[in-house]
Amino acid sequence: MHGTDSAGHPAETGEGDPVRPVIAVVGPTGSGKSDLGVSLALALGGEVINADAMQFYRGMDIGTAKISVAERRGVPHHLLDIMDVTEEASVSRFQEQARTLIAQIRSRGRYPILVGGSGLYVRAALDVLEFPGTDPALRAALERELEETGLDALRLRLRAVDPVSADRLGDGRRVVRALEVHGLTGRPFSSFMPAREYFQPAVQLGLTVERPLLHRRLAERVEKMVGQGLLAEVEMLADRGLREGRTAGRALGYAQFLRVLDGASTVPAAAEETVVATRQFARRQLTWFRADPRITWLDWNDPDLTARAAAAILEQ
Template sequence: MKNRSFDLINHPLKLLIAVVGPTASGKSELALNIAEHFGGEIVNFDSIQLYRGFDIGAAKTPLAQRRNIPHHLLDIFEPNEQVSVGLYVRHARKTLEEIATRGQLPILVGGTGFYLRALIEGLPPTPTRDQELRDRLNRRIATRPAGYLHQLLNRLDAKAAGYIHPNDHAKLTRAIEVCIIGKKPASKLWETGENALTNYEIFRIGLNPPRRDLREKIELRTQRMFNNGLVEEVQQLLDTGLRREAWPLGAIGYKQALAHLNGASTVEQAIRTTITQTHRYAKRQMTWFRREQNVFWIESFGDNPETHKRAYAAVKQQISVQLQGR
């Protein structure tokens, strides 16, 4: 039942909820329950869920399970499009304003921490592009083994390399460019932003279930993805003409399914590798989100009824504080 005892339209500082945490922690489930309880709409900040056709491997909430809650920034780009963080931020800020204008509570949910930070704190000030440097890197790519750009960035800025997929040449090139021209690690620049989001009170809810339980959930979810047709989903994407080198196909799960289709692994090997890579990704996500300030952490999964109660109480308290501060 929607709790509409507060006025989101007329309050001078609009409330914005962000649900964060590692993959498989139940962020989408918690976001759905908050939206249903308080009258909200969900805004995605997962970089793979932006793409059409990437459903099973991206753990996109199926339409039938969205409980008639509006979901935004899902399936808005074709898989062959390169999406920059700046483009995402423009779409997301416009969406937030539209939701707030309707008097609904915007709820951000996803796992791409850099997108969330850029949305809230603004894009970092970075050097202008250097075409000569880019041309030089492109010439090297043509003669070096796969993974060259990622290895180069790892030498320049290991932290930045940990955030960017080895297949994402556009983001790797930009990060290398920033390191060389800016004469400092790109990851340092990413810690600051310009043109921060204004007129919003941002309340972050973080999920941090026990590590052993999360490992089990990741293993079960990975098995379910492959059983539910992840390999077939990748084949369908290829049948539409999507290039095997397309950036979204480098995402965890998709990369392993593609390797199986290429004859480089069995399904069992693909599943095991996906599980291992997902565990590592979850650790990187928690490292990132733990750097965020003022997160209300809940040491459980998002589908736990006790988690729902704690989240409802925290959001209600946040609303009460805002109303008292009018």
């Protein structure tokens, strides 16, 4: 447990450096993570690092519920709007960027506050976690094989060398990645997810929302996005290459509304599909984060949420 001084800030270590853990605010989409991140930064003296992979992209504002400049309330936010929609997000590159920022923020005597619901990205920033390299030629060959033989054939091949990943991974992109890693390293992809161990002191705070309320909030949020001009945003991004984006083109809402532009769907149908997909995504997020026993869970609607969250941080 780290001590605090009379102002409530972390006590100094023997070397004279304050012990400021990395703070991570996690939980399902629509639970208020961005707002809590800002409130904690203002209360404790911190800066926010975005850990939502879709908020890396310039122009993807409405459909990702990206926090506005006004909503940031003067708190510095990092790793927002750093990529074009044609670029592919990389968790290993994020790990490097996030850890550089964590060191810089701590050197300024402030708390690094990681905010986002992309589970693997959060873990990459917080945990001792190794990421194998890539081989474009090998990946291209595997992607061709996926196209020619289908997902079932590729998963069967994966099962022979990495049954854990074969059982866990359900989409073609991840199966291709698992086979690429095995081809490069000779090790199962699953072996690169070791026991949970922080690479430096950290505190994770998770926000809970009752399921019926969360479902209602997500439906209302999609309705609001449509009203704010989500279709126009998707159309603008389509002109910038959204369809070609391996990561951005699959984003919730964007994939559904691209079909509207193509004449294959309607706005009401795309909105309903987005609500369903977002609920499914929120369920997967909760499954991921609930598996981590290190997370302190807080009620998103607690009137004393910021104070309780700050207390949980300072007690660590």
